[in-house]
Amino acid sequence: MKITKLFIITIFCITFASCKNNKNLKKDLVKVKTKKIFKSDFIKKINLVGEIEACQSVDIYPKVNGIILSYKLEDGSIATENTFVKKNQIFATIENSDLLQNLKRSEANLEMANANLNISNLNLLEIKKDLSRMENLYKNGSLSEKQMESIITNEKKTTALYDQALSRVKDAKASYDLAKNMYDNSFVKSPIDGVITKRYISENNQINLMKPIANISNLKDLKITLNISEKNLPLINKKNTSINIKVDSYPNKLFKAQISNIFPTIDKMTRMGTIELKMTSNELLKPGMYANIEIQILKDKKTLTVPFSSLIYHNGSYMAYIFKEGKAHLKKLSIGDRNDQEVEIISGIEEEDNLIIAGQNRLTDQIEVNPILEKLEVKNETN
Numbered sequence: 585m586k587i588t589k590l591f592i593i594t595i596f597c598i599t600f601a602s603c604k605n606n607k608n609l610k611k612d613l614v615k616v617k618t619k620k621i622f623k624s625d626f627i628k629k630i631n632l633v634g635e636i637e638a639c640q641s642v643d644i645y646p647k648v649n650g651i652i653l654s655y656k657l658e659d660g661s662i663a664t665e666n667t668f669v670k671k672n673q674i675f676a677t678i679e680n681s682d683l684l685q686n687l688k689r690s691e692a693n694l695e696m697a698n699a700n701l702n703i704s705n706l707n708l709l710e711i712k713k714d715l716s717r718m719e720n721l722y723k724n725g726s727l728s729e730k731q732m733e734s735i736i737t738n739e740k741k742t743t744a745l746y747d748q749a750l751s752r753v754k755d756a757k758a759s760y761d762l763a764k765n766m767y768d769n770s771f772v773k774s775p776i777d778g779v780i781t782k783r784y785i786s787e788n789n790q791i792n793l794m795k796p797i798a799n800i801s802n803l804k805d806l807k808i809t810l811n812i813s814e815k816n817l818p819l820i821n822k823k824n825t826s827i828n829i830k831v832d833s834y835p836n837k838l839f840k841a842q843i844s845n846i847f848p849t850i851d852k853m854t855r856m857g858t859i860e861l862k863m864t865s866n867e868l869l870k871p872g873m874y875a876n877i878e879i880q881i882l883k884d885k886k887t888l889t890v891p892f893s894s895l896i897y898h899n900g901s902y903m904a905y906i907f908k909e910g911k912a913h914l915k916k917l918s919i920g921d922r923n924d925q926e927v928e929i930i931s932g933i934e935e936e937d938n939l940i941i942a943g944q945n946r947l948t949d950q951i952e953v954n955p956i957l958e959k960l961e962v963k964n965e966t967n
Contacts, residue, residue, distance in 0.1 A: 613954040617942035618907045620957075623886040623935055629923040630816055630879040634808040636831075638801035638871045639862070640776050646791045647769035650678040654787055655798075665783055669774040669800065676797060680770035683763070690756070690763040697749070697756040704742075704749035711742045778802040781871070801871060806863040808841065808875060814850055817857040819881050821846070826880040827861060831873050839866065841877075888933070889926040894941040895919075905940040905947055906933055907955050912940055914949035 655663040655676045663675040782799040785791055808829075812820065822843045829839040844862035851857075861877070863869065895917065896903045902919050905912040920928035933939065938955070940947070947953065 613952055614912075614943060614946050615954045615956060616905075616907065616912065616940045616944065616947070618938040618955045618957050619891075619941045621888060621890055621933070621935065621937055621939050623888050626883045626887045626889050626921070626926070626928055627923055628816075628819065628881045628883060628921045630812070630881070632810050632812075632877045632879065634810050634861075634875050634877055636863070636869055636871055636873045636875055637807050637809070638778075638781075638803055639805040639807045640778060640802035641781075641871065642775055642778075642800050643796035644772060644774070644798045644800060645796050646678060646772065646793055648678055648680075648683065648766050649791065649793060650680070650683075650770065651790055652785050652787050652797065653677045653679045655783060663780060665780050667780045669778065669780060671775065671777050672773050674771045674773050675780065676772035678770040678772065678791065680767055683767040683770055687760075687763040687767045690760040694753070694756040694760045697753040701746075701749040701753045704746040708742050708746045711739045772797065774800050776800060776802055803871070806866075806869055806871065807844065808861040808863070808877065810859050810861065810877065811851075811854070811856040812859055814855045814857060816881075817846075817850075817859075819883075820859060820879070824882045826882075828878045828880070829861075829863070830876045830878075831869065833873065834868055837868070839863065839869065839875075883921075887920070888929040888935055890929055890933075890939055891925060891941055892922055892927045893925075894939055894944060895927065896944060902927075904933060905944045907938040907940055907953065910952050912944075912947045912949070912951050912953045914947075 657663050657667075657669070658674050663669065667675070669675050778800040779802075780798055781801045783797070784795065784799070785797045791797055820843065825843055827841040827843070829841055830837070831839070841861040841863045843859055845860040847858040847860070849857070890904065894904055896905075902917045904915055904917055906915055907913075915932045917932035918930040920930050922928065938957070940953070940955075943953070
């Protein structure tokens with residue numbers, strides 16, 4: 585009996601010690617945090633820098649030489665920078681007193697040439713009537729051949745004088761049109777509705793036909809032109825792309841843009857494509873500002889993604905630990921695109937694997953670990 589009691593006590597002590605050792609051993613295992621992974625929507629982000637421009641911006645070049653007389657609208661108000669002007673509205677005048685005098689001379693010459701043409705036309709009509717009457721007299725024998733020849737010669741001279749008068753009218757009209765065009769061009773007009781963003785030449789200064797005097801921009805719509813890599817260009821379309829814009833002047837504000845154009849060609853030298861973004865007018869945004877652009881592209885298919893922070897980079901490859909059967913298993917990965925926090929997994933791990941997302945830097949392959957499963961916030965979704 586005593587032997588039996590002693591045996592039982594001995595077994596109890598051994599079992600208790602074993603349990604205590606196992607408990608202590610589990611306490612000694614590396615604690616890791618795990619997360620079951622699923623396929624989900626993946627947003628690829630592309631960050632670029634571009635310059636904000638006006639959709640319409642025109643440098644206005646003078647069409648006549650001279651001096652800038654004034655920057656004034658037709659109602660007499662000063663056309664300063666930031667002044668709005670309509671299409672074909674005068675906003676500047678080039679000194680034109682000589683041009684006006686030339687126009688008046690040309691107009692007078694044209695009037696004189698037209699008057700001479702009218703006289704020549706009357707003379708020609710009269711001589712043709714006489715010629716018709718004399719031809720009948722000549723046929724009846726009432727007029728000598730010599731007299732008839734004299735009348736024909738006179739008709740030819742009168743016709744020649746009429747042709748000369750008509751030519752002078754054409755020349756005078758061409759001179760008048762040129763003088764009027766030059767005079768009209770001394771009044772500088774805007775080719776578009778827009779705002780005067782820059783006056784390059786001050787009043788009373790000489791202008792140069794090769795240099796602009798002002799810039800007018802339509803600020804109703806703004807644009808940004810961007811170069812996109814050949815690899816990313818096929819991913820971009822107007823439906824699956826969201827664009828956020830920030831500028832240094834307003835770091836806490838987020839502006840939106842849309843893709844207005846995707847150009848069809850690739851630059852042979854840079855292998856880059858071009859897209860154009862359009863932005864609705866905003867009083868805070870100005871042409872010339874540099875913008876930080878984030879293009880968010882929603883991929884067509886759901887994909888397996890993991891936190892980028894869970895990966896280990898070793899010997900030129902990305903790796904991750906999977907928890908399975910009490911151990912950490914090291915897996916070599918093939919990764920795709922990444923955004924700020926997540927990376928796309930092409931191969932190496934599978935959906936519903938338990939990924940070790942914390943504590944992985946203290947592990948080796950096949951080591952036993954003490955896992956803490958992260959609560960799932962995203963459930964598996966199927967289309």
